[in-house]
Amino acid sequence: MAKADKQAAIQAHKDARANLARVSSKTNDANDPAYLKANRAVIDAEKNIPWYRR
Numbered sequence: 001m002a003k004a005d006k007q008a009a010i011q012a013h014k015d016a017r018a019n020l021a022r023v024s025s026k027t028n029d030a031n032d033p034a035y036l037k038a039n040r041a042v043i044d045a046e047k048n049i050p051w052y053r054r
Contacts, residue, residue, distance in 0.1 A: 017042055
């Protein structure tokens with residue numbers, strides 16, 4: 001994986017986590033479709049980065 005690809009994956013993960021924080025601050029319902037979508041985005045982004053970056 002090229003350095004630019006790694007940096008893009010790290011940034012995508014940061015963005016996904018920030019989005020999850022915004023969505024989760026608006027709802028307490030763990031079954032809310034927006035929350036589930038944001039959570040899935042974080043999980044998918046984590047697959048592209050090393051464990052110590054999570």
